[in-house]
Amino acid sequence: MKKQYSINLEKKWQKFWGKEKIYKFNPQKKATFFSVDTPPPTVSGKMHLGHAFSYTHIDIIARYHRMIGENVFFPFGTDDNGLPTEKLVEKENNVNIFNMKRNEFISLCQKTLKKLRPEFIRDWKNIGISCDFDLTYSTISKDVQRLSQKFFIDLYHKNRAYRGEFPVLWCSNCQTAIAQADLEDKNIESFFVNIKFELEEEGEIIIATTRPELLSSCVAIFVHPNDKRYKNLINKKAIVPIFGQKVLILEDEKVNPEKGTGIVMCCTFGDVTDVEWYFDHKLPLKISINPNGTMNELSQKYQGLKIKEARQKIIEDLEKEGKAIKKEKISHIVNVHERCGTEAEILVNWQWFIKYLDLKDDFIKIDKKIKWFPEYMRKRYENWVKGLKWDWCISRQRYFGIPFPVWYCKRCQKIKIAEISQLPVDPLNSKPKTSCSCGSKEFIPEESVLDTWATSSLTPQIAIDLIKNKNIKEKLFPMSLRPQAHDIINFWLFYTIARSKLHFNKIPWKTVMISGFVLDPKGEKMSKSKGNVVFPQEIISKYGADVLRHWAAKASLGEDIRWDEKEINASKRTIIKLWNAARFCLSNLKDFNNKKINFKNLEDEDKWILSILEETIKDYHYNLKKFEFKKSREVIDNFFWKYFCDNYLEIVKPRFYNKNISKNSKNAAQSVLYILLLSVLKLYAPFMPHITEEIYQSYFKKWEKEKSIHLSLLPEFNKKLLNTKIKKDFEEIIDLISSVRKYKSEKGFSLKKEINKLIIESKNKNKIEKHSNLLKSVMNIKIIEFKKIFQDSINVNSNIKIQIEE
RNA sequence: GGGCAAUUAGCUCAGGGGUAGAGCGUUUCGUUCACAUCGAAAAGGUCGCAGGUUCAAAUCCUGCAUUGCCCACCA
Numbered sequence: 001m002k003k004q005y006s007i008n009l010e011k012k013w014q015k016f017w018g019k020e021k022i023y024k025f026n027p028q029k030k031a032t033f034f035s036v037d038t039p040p041p042t043v044s045g046k047m048h049l050g051h052a053f054s055y056t057h058i059d060i061i062a063r064y065h066r067m068i069g070e071n072v073f074f075p076f077g078t079d080d081n082g083l084p085t086e087k088l089v090e091k092e093n094n095v096n097i098f099n100m101k102r103n104e105f106i107s108l109c110q111k112t113l114k115k116l117r118p119e120f121i122r123d124w125k126n127i128g129i130s131c132d133f134d135l136t137y138s139t140i141s142k143d144v145q146r147l148s149q150k151f152f153i154d155l156y157h158k159n160r161a162y163r164g165e166f167p168v169l170w171c172s173n174c175q176t177a178i179a180q181a182d183l184e185d186k187n188i189e190s191f192f193v194n195i196k197f198e199l200e201e202e203g204e205i206i207i208a209t210t211r212p213e214l215l216s217s218c219v220a221i222f223v224h225p226n227d228k229r230y231k232n233l234i235n236k237k238a239i240v241p242i243f244g245q246k247v248l249i250l251e252d253e254k255v256n257p258e259k260g261t262g263i264v265m266c267c268t269f270g271d272v273t274d275v276e277w278y279f280d281h282k283l284p285l286k287i288s289i290n291p292n293g294t295m296n297e298l299s300q301k302y303q304g305l306k307i308k309e310a311r312q313k314i315i316e317d318l319e320k321e322g323k324a325i326k327k328e329k330i331s332h333i334v335n336v337h338e339r340c341g342t343e344a345e346i347l348v349n350w351q352w353f354i355k356y357l358d359l360k361d362d363f364i365k366i367d368k369k370i371k372w373f374p375e376y377m378r379k380r381y382e383n384w385v386k387g388l389k390w391d392w393c394i395s396r397q398r399y400f401g402i403p404f405p406v407w408y409c410k411r412c413q414k415i416k417i418a419e420i421s422q423l424p425v426d427p428l429n430s431k432p433k434t435s436c437s438c439g440s441k442e443f444i445p446e447e448s449v450l451d452t453w454a455t456s457s458l459t460p461q462i463a464i465d466l467i468k469n470k471n472i473k474e475k476l477f478p479m480s481l482r483p484q485a486h487d488i489i490n491f492w493l494f495y496t497i498a499r500s501k502l503h504f505n506k507i508p509w510k511t512v513m514i515s516g517f518v519l520d521p522k523g524e525k526m527s528k529s530k531g532n533v534v535f536p537q538e539i540i541s542k543y544g545a546d547v548l549r550h551w552a553a554k555a556s557l558g559e560d561i562r563w564d565e566k567e568i569n570a571s572k573r574t575i576i577k578l579w580n581a582a583r584f585c586l587s588n589l590k591d592f593n594n595k596k597i598n599f600k601n602l603e604d605e606d607k608w609i610l611s612i613l614e615e616t617i618k619d620y621h622y623n624l625k626k627f628e629f630k631k632s633r634e635v636i637d638n639f640f641w642k643y644f645c646d647n648y649l650e651i652v653k654p655r656f657y658n659k660n661i662s663k664n665s666k667n668a669a670q671s672v673l674y675i676l677l678l679s680v681l682k683l684y685a686p687f688m689p690h691i692t693e694e695i696y697q698s699y700f701k702k703w704e705k706e707k708s709i710h711l712s713l714l715p716e717f718n719k720k721l722l723n724t725k726i727k728k729d730f731e732e733i734i735d736l737i738s739s740v741r742k743y744k745s746e747k748g749f750s751l752k753k754e755i756n757k758l759i760i761e762s763k764n765k766n767k768i769e770k771h772s773n774l775l776k777s778v779m780n781i782k783i784i785e786f787k788k789i790f791q792d793s794i795n796v797n798s799n800i801k802i803q804i805e806e
Numbered sequence: 807g808g809g810c811a812a813u814u815a816g817c818u819c820a821g822g823g824g825u826a827g828a829g830c831g832u833u834u835c836g837u838u839c840a841c842a843u844c845g846a847a848a849a850g851g852u853c854g855c856a857g858g859u860u861c862a863a864a865u866c867c868u869g870c871a872u873u874g875c876c877c878a879c880c881a
Contacts, residue, residue: 005843185880192881209881222881256881264881271880332880379810380876387808387877490876523874554829556819558811560875567818569843570829576843584840634820634828649840657839738846745847750836 001586001698005579007544010690014125022708023066023130025073027472033073034065035479037460037509038131039492040077040139042084043116047123049526049563050485052536054515056552058483059129060629061513063686065480066130067714068621073476075135075463078120080113081401082452083174083339085140088112089400102399102428109400113140123537128545128689130710135466139455140402144462145424148455149405151503152394153417160355160502161394163415167268167275168349168393169335172293172307173342176397177351179390179451183335183344190334193315194261194326197221200237200246205230206325208260210332212318213310214267216243216299217288220281222264225251230263240265241323242314243300250281269346272389289345291397307345352395352404352448356498360385363494366501371511373627374558377486381497384490392498394454401449407432410442457495460508479509486514486558513627516560523562534563546688547571553633553687574637575691578684581645582695585677588656589670594703597671601664603655604771606672608730609648611723612639613679618717620683629687636683644676647734654777678704679715729767732800733775736760736768739796740779743804757783757805764799 017023027033036058041051066072089105089112090097097105117138124131137144155161168177190210198204207221218240223230230249237246247265254273255264266277268285277283288299295302295310302310318324335344356363363385372378395404403426405418416432418425427445435441455462464476478500484493493512500508519525520532527533539548550571555561602610616639623631655661655669678700685692689710696709706712740758744751758781762768765786768775772784793801 003840188880190880207881211881256879259879260881266881273879273881334880376810383809383877486875517875554819559819562818564818564830566830573843577841580841580844582840587840631820638828645841646845653839741846742848745835748835751846752836 001579001583001695003583005576005691007541007546009694010128010545013690013693014128016693017130017708017710018125018133020707021132021134022710023072023074023132025071025075025132025135025467027071027073027467027469027475029071031069031071033475033480034062034070035073035464035476035481036062036075037463037479037482037496038075038077039484040079040137040456040459041120041124043078043080043113043120044084044088047120047536049518049534049536049539051123052127052539052548053518053552053555053561054483054485055124055129056127056549057513057515057555057557057629059127060549060553060686061481061483061624061627063130063689063710064624064629064714066710067682067686067712069713073135073463073467073479074131075137075466076121076124076129076131076133077137077139077459077463078117079139079452079456080117081140081455082396082449083176083398084452085109085113086398086400087339088116092116097399105399110140113138126537126540126545128549130689135463137462137466139452139462140400142424143465144455145402147462147465148402148450148458149418149423149425150420151458151461151499152450152454153405153420154503155354156417158502161352162355163350163352165348165350166353166393167278167346168351169390170291170345170347170349171337171340171342172289172291172345173340174337174398175291177349177393177395178337178344179393179453182338184338185333186336186341186343187331188334188336188343189329189331191315192260192328192330193318193324194328195241195318196323196325197238197241197265199233200239205233205238205249205263206261207263207265209265209270210330211267211270211311212314212324213295213299213302213307214270214288215240215265215314216245216302217267217269217286218243218245218247218265219268219283219286220247220266220277221249222252222255222266222277223249223262224255224257225253227255227257227262229257233263241318241321252277252280268348271346275346285348287348289347291347291349293342293345307343351393352406354392354394354454354498354502356502357388357391359498359501360388362501363498366505366507367497369507370497370509373511373513374556377489377512377514377558380486380489381494384494392451392454392495394451395446395448396451397447398449401452402455403427403449404446406446407443408446409436409438409440410444411440412436412438414438416443453491453495456492457499459496460500478507481511481513482509483513483515485517487517489514511627514558516555516558519560519562521562521564523560526563539568543568543572544575544690546575546690549689550574550633550687553629556630557627574640575688577645578640578680578688578691578695581640581649582677582681584649585673586695586699589674589677589699592670592674594674596667597674598667599671601668602672603665603668604726604730605648605651605733605774606668607723607726609643609676610672610721611727612643613676613715614718614721617679617683617715621714621717624686632683633687636680636687640680640684644680647737648676651774651778654774658777681709682712682714685709729764732764732768732797733771735796736775736800736802737778739794739802740781740804743794752780755779755781755804755806757781757785759785759787759789759803759805761787761789761793761801762799768800 062074089109171178193212194206194208196204233249234251236249266274269275290296295305297303405425407416407427419433460479464473496508551568619635620632652669681692693709789801789803793803
């Protein structure tokens with residue numbers, strides 16, 4: 001081993017693992033299957049620190065299961081269809097999707113992905129992830145298209161997928177329907193305008209609104225049924241300013257009498273409540289907004305203006321007419337499209353939906369069969385399911401996605417679904433295999449594509465589809481683990497459970513493990529706009545992947561962590577310490593091999609450390625089985641630093657340096673050192689795969705049979721090696737050493753300063769006397785004497801007193 | 807407004823009825839013999855507040871406060 005630890009060794013082992021296919025899924029092995037539904041990252045340029053963080057957690061778990069002998073199925077995938085890719089491609093090539101032909105844009109997407117994907121995946125290899133990269137999927141590949149279309153058709157035949165003209169959330173910037181989950185909140189400055197409406201008969205009412213541009217869409221006015229102020233208005237008609245239509249005043253409990261004037265206008269559609277009123281009160285439909293975010297002919301003289309322009313113009317006109325009596329600047333929270341920040345509109349459109357609102361209770365019930373780590377995260381899922389108000393709109397008016405395998409008959413408009421044998425199919429480029437039941441052979445293709453989540457909700461099926469053997473496929477599903485971060489519980493996790501319920505009436509995985517986020521040192525989210533983004537590749541080139549991984553493993557499951565470069569130093573120290581400790585051990589194991597391991601002549605310190613090692617192994621397994629990698633890391637760190645390095649190595653040194661040590665004692669020390677170091681390496685291997693591999697290869701490989709430490713088995717807890725009595729007795733020796741160290745430290749002496757005489761008073765004289773030579777050499781003491789002490793004593797513990805003569 | 811979580815040392819966080827813990831930071835001391843990218847040691851806390859249960863509460867229960875997240879509200 002080299003004297004200096006170097007992070008260059010990481011690249012070497014990454015190549016080795018790839019070349020030797022160390023992480024290859026080997027279903028022939030007779031063992032329990034452990035299948036991971038790896039999150040496919042969106043190809044969006046670079047990996048961010050949150051990725052490095054949560055994928056480390058996943059990898060630790062996968063490596064752990066591999067090292068307890070399980071058959072680990074750990075595929076990799078990239079999510080590269082849909083809007084994010086389109087945005088990336090537009091940016092990367094400096095083009096605008098609306099100025100391009102559909103086919104040209106799609107091929108540009110394919111070309112760009114082909115260029116960026118390998119570089120993107122390399123980031124994952126750089127953190128040492130142990131996926132089987134022979135099992136890699138892309139959500140836009142032909143195979144996945146076939147599979148996604150097949151499952152769409154399944155839903156269609158189950159009467160779960162339907163086409164309808166319904167109010168949908170709409171992004172006027174991206175010009176596509178979006179789902180509830182695509183929304184995020186944004187604080188937006190706006191005006192709350194009080195508008196005067198004349199009543200048909202006599203009098204007037206004041207309505208407060210932030211959306212005066214929707215006056216032309218006003219179809220009713222609502223007051224609260226218990227609002228005494230307005231009781232007399234109910235069922236009367238009011239005249240909408242500027243546009244002059246007469247609308248009924250109705251009552252509804254959803255009105256908040258405290259808000260504005262307590263009178264609210266209902267437009268089709270200003271918000272979700274409007275949609276509910278539209279259905280509940282069977283109101284007419286009046287749409288004023290075009291899909292591109294401009295006003296349509298219904299808004300008369302405002303036609304062609306953008307929404308915000310129209311809003312301003314209408315306010316001006318209302319003011320001129322004296323109809324706008326108060327304008328108040330407010331900042332309020334509105335729903336915007338997560339991808340582009342545009343305020344979401346509600347338009348009526350022909351879209352494809354998955355009907356699932358009737359299954360809300362079932363989604364909650366089936367989830368109870370899944371184990372959540374941490375358990376409290378389950379509530380977020382349940383909360384989301386309970387709050388669902390819309391069926392899942394799965395069509396998007398985009399180019400780069402998986403097409404619907406659907407046509408419509410030109411003559412009778414009937415839906416024509418593709419046949420399974422012709423999948424994957426793009427209805428724009430091909431035709432149905434048979435004619436319509438009405439006899440017509442002419443069809444109009446569906447131009448929309450499937451929502452990204454409609455495909456990524458099938459990742460268990462996509463991943464398992466990479467395996468061709470039927471028996472093995474069955475063993476892989478339901479999968480063992482879905483690991484992911486908490487931000488997409490409402491999307492990816494929920495949709496996957498929903499699909500699994502709809503298609504198979506089964507849970508998709510047995511367990512869910514939720515990671516947190518990496519925040520900046522102030523506890524704020526990292527974002528490009530704030531300029532506080534930390535790139536993991538920069539951390540890796542500075543400290544190495546093992547350091548980053550060791551740091552990432554200190555987080556509690558589900559908890560966010562703050563990035564603080566100071567804290568990564570603790571991890572760096574651990575790696576260097578491991579390097580140096582290994583160097584010391586190996587220099588004393590040169591003439592040793594595993595055939596010489598012999599536990600017959602163990603000294604008490606050997607039994608003591610082996611006993612603590614067993615406790616460590618026990619706690620390590622106990623915690624990792626519960627996905628508590630943080631605690632397992634603590635357990636092994638503690639053993640390594642406190643017991644192995646600080647005490648055992650110091651105590652054992654004389655057995656290598658002193659020439660008058662017996663061969664048997666030296667052999668015992670070497671045996672223990674061999675076992676200890678190998679155990680420490682293995683226990684650390686899931687956390688720090690590179691350095692542990694380097695040390696393993698440089699010595700242990702010769703004697704152990706596995707060609708990589710990552711294919712070896714972790715030590716199992718062996719009750720026989722626990723030795724509570726020796727452990728307890730020897731702890732007194734450690735206490736004694738500590739007390740002498742403390743004495744020297746307080747006096748300002750070097751720890752190596754020679755001490756003339758140590759006087760010990762103890763009831764257990766014999767037990768201590770046995771270790772006199774050890775104490776003398778570790779603490780550099782000339783004489784040890786046992787007698788009663790009358791003054792100047794130091795209490796070591798309740799049993800032992802000492803006095804020191806320099 | 808509903809839900810979830812957090813509140814412990816200067817900082818980041820463990821612990822979960824019986825003596826208050828770690829790492830970082832601070833201070834002091836110490837290097838030929840694995841490691842100064844190190845070691846030894848010290849200082850440092852009414853465990854958010856108020857009640858209750860108990861022989862005993864940081865820990866369990868109730869309420870409150872503060873912070874964060876998810877959802878709802880968006881007229």
